[in-house]
Amino acid sequence: MVNAVDRGMGKTRAMVRVLSHPIDGFYEIRYREKGSVPLAITMAVLFSACYTANRIFAGFVVNDVDPRGVNGLMEMSGIFVTLALFSAGNWSVTCLLNGEGRYRDIVTVTGYALVPMIAAFALATIASQFIASGEEVFYTMILGCGVAWTAMLLLAGIMTVHNYTLLKTLATLALTMLAMFALVFFALLLADMIRQVYVFFYSIYVELTFRV
Amino acid sequence: MRDPRRIAALAAAALLLAGGALAESAPYQSYTYDYRENIVITPAPYLPAAIVSGASLGITALNQPRDIAISDDGRLYIADSGNDRIVVTDASASRAVMIIDAFDNNGVADGFSAPMGVALSSDGQLYVADSKNRRIVVLDADGATLVKVFENPSHEALPDGFAFTPLRVAVDYAGRVYVIAQNMFQGIMVFEPDGGFTGFFGTINVTVSLWQRFWRAIASKQERANARLFVPTEFTGLDVDPYGFVYASNMDPQGQKAVRRLNPKGEDVAIAGVSGNLGGDLRVASDGPYSGVSRIVDVAYQGRGIYSLLDSQRGRVFTYDREGNLLYIFGGLGSQAGTFRSPAAIEYAKDGSGTLFALDYVRGDITVFRPTEYGALINEAVGLRFDGDETLAVGKWREALRLNENLELANAGIGKAYLAAGDNRNAMRYLKLGMSRYYYSIAFRRYRNEILKANLGWALTAAAALAVVVIAIRAAGRGRGESAGASETGMMDDG
Numbered sequence: 001m002v003n004a005v006d007r008g009m010g011k012t013r014a015m016v017r018v019l020s021h022p023i024d025g026f027y028e029i030r031y032r033e034k035g036s037v038p039l040a041i042t043m044a045v046l047f048s049a050c051y052t053a054n055r056i057f058a059g060f061v062v063n064d065v066d067p068r069g070v071n072g073l074m075e076m077s078g079i080f081v082t083l084a085l086f087s088a089g090n091w092s093v094t095c096l097l098n099g100e101g102r103y104r105d106i107v108t109v110t111g112y113a114l115v116p117m118i119a120a121f122a123l124a125t126i127a128s129q130f131i132a133s134g135e136e137v138f139y140t141m142i143l144g145c146g147v148a149w150t151a152m153l154l155l156a157g158i159m160t161v162h163n164y165t166l167l168k169t170l171a172t173l174a175l176t177m178l179a180m181f182a183l184v185f186f187a188l189l190l191a192d193m194i195r196q197v198y199v200f201f202y203s204i205y206v207e208l209t210f211r212v
Numbered sequence: 213m214r215d216p217r218r219i220a221a222l223a224a225a226a227l228l229l230a231g232g233a234l235a236e237s238a239p240y241q242s243y244t245y246d247y248r249e250n251i252v253i254t255p256a257p258y259l260p261a262a263i264v265s266g267a268s269l270g271i272t273a274l275n276q277p278r279d280i281a282i283s284d285d286g287r288l289y290i291a292d293s294g295n296d297r298i299v300v301t302d303a304s305a306s307r308a309v310m311i312i313d314a315f316d317n318n319g320v321a322d323g324f325s326a327p328m329g330v331a332l333s334s335d336g337q338l339y340v341a342d343s344k345n346r347r348i349v350v351l352d353a354d355g356a357t358l359v360k361v362f363e364n365p366s367h368e369a370l371p372d373g374f375a376f377t378p379l380r381v382a383v384d385y386a387g388r389v390y391v392i393a394q395n396m397f398q399g400i401m402v403f404e405p406d407g408g409f410t411g412f413f414g415t416i417n418v419t420v421s422l423w424q425r426f427w428r429a430i431a432s433k434q435e436r437a438n439a440r441l442f443v444p445t446e447f448t449g450l451d452v453d454p455y456g457f458v459y460a461s462n463m464d465p466q467g468q469k470a471v472r473r474l475n476p477k478g479e480d481v482a483i484a485g486v487s488g489n490l491g492g493d494l495r496v497a498s499d500g501p502y503s504g505v506s507r508i509v510d511v512a513y514q515g516r517g518i519y520s521l522l523d524s525q526r527g528r529v530f531t532y533d534r535e536g537n538l539l540y541i542f543g544g545l546g547s548q549a550g551t552f553r554s555p556a557a558i559e560y561a562k563d564g565s566g567t568l569f570a571l572d573y574v575r576g577d578i579t580v581f582r583p584t585e586y587g588a589l590i591n592e593a594v595g596l597r598f599d600g601d602e603t604l605a606v607g608k609w610r611e612a613l614r615l616n617e618n619l620e621l622a623n624a625g626i627g628k629a630y631l632a633a634g635d636n637r638n639a640m641r642y643l644k645l646g647m648s649r650y651y652y653s654i655a656f657r658r659y660r661n662e663i664l665k666a667n668l669g670w671a672l673t674a675a676a677a678l679a680v681v682v683i684a685i686r687a688a689g690r691g692r693g694e695s696a697g698a699s700e701t702g703m704m705d706d707g
Contacts, residue, residue, distance in 0.1 A: 060644050060649065060652055060656075061649060061652065061653050061656065066248055130660065132653045132654075132656050132657040132660065133649065133650065133653035134653075
């Protein structure tokens, strides 16, 4: 029990370390098993919560979102689908391009990289309560810093867990985008085919009920 | 003292009951657009009160009337184009008191041929756009004496063999005459009071989109010759406010800017509201029988900065205030009283009641719309803001809110009044409801300063006191540390 808590603390500390020392931190996650998929998923949940909160509660001066149009569950599932698509896309690309990272490493990197965005969205939402027009730059600056930091972490993380050069990382990230589109396309195709199969069997059932 | 008030209260109650009864019988849906450009259904701001036709005036039926003008004392001048006459009614628009179909032109009996537009000057002279006779005829208030004629305009800016076919006419307090002529894309024609044509006014510039440029670039010479010319849209209607500003409507193919408010130099000074739109409906279907952008065919100035546009596409009247806020929308196509078949012109009564006259040229009648309690409240509140009496406007806005809780204008109006009165907290609340980000921000900044001013004193004092205490404790600790030994300093280093 104590051991498990200790390990949990160790993993959290590893995640915090990643923020300031991304290359070293992600190296330890990949090769010394310091990463935690549940923690990464928790970060994704936290991010979707902060993102939704920002859309609903950000100050009136900076917020042009119709709060009636924000559904927390929809926002959350949207973010989860995007993250899942990204990790799946990256995994499919890097598998073919000698990436050393496992699927769990990719998920961990994606989740951990969100930490600056979580902080930025939370902080910006609070800061926006004290902002009048003309001061929006502070709000956008906080958000911009968070996004830049997250992008940096993601880049460093993907680079480290796959043991890639920077150029190869950028190339695989571009390919990841394509893979994400391909995944969406196949998912839609599959959904449509399943529907057609369902309609086929349903019409057989209808025929039978009429004749029997 | 008491009695007049009681009478007023009774009258208000009666009005309310009448309004309620009629609101249900409104033959159209009244609505407006909110900040997010959603359609918000509102109570009817205007209801049809009467129909004026040839039969109701006791004369032969009107035949394709094209324009109306209203005198200061309420007489209605109808350009009965198909009958080549001008019909003048009494002040209540119930009987025809005069039919002008002939006048004495220097000893020769003269008449009109398809008069398309009428206007009245401030001294009661009648200006008629006598389209097929290619002239503007000015008659004295008696309707029989010819004052002057504007014809054969000549100017270097006019093309050779230009045929002057005036469709609409307006005249300002200085006697300058503004004319919309057929196929005259350069703008509104301006005539000086002495009759000389001086030039064009308020020209609409042609805008060619990138997409159109692209198609033109890849088109063959033959195709280019066959393509439609990029000509500016023509003006459709005119009105002049008491300050000499000319309101001119046009059919904007983009549905964005269908009205111009032209200063005496011909510059457009119309202000658009937050939507940036002065072109009628914001949401339109792209195909189907009721689709397409609004086709604005006339503009009428109500007073105190308020003006209305008439849409012939869907038979609606759009009313805006001076700041370009859309106040209300009513009207529709149909055959019931209060709807139109082919609306052509609108005009407001000059008595400040906000009564609107709308002309239908196929049906040949004029529908008289009177403001309901709701419409009158909005007109009055906007007017009070125009006059600078924001505090008085609050009462009107509150009443309007009672009739329509979702009226952003009313919330914003109340908020602005609170802002002017220095109640920043309430101002913020109402301005947020009214989606007025600009004024909200002003209120918010002031509120923030208030809080800072009230609390900064003690907060700074407390911080200074805390700093003194911390320094004292540290000093005391250091004093003890020197006597007690190294263990304490070790802890200090750690921290």
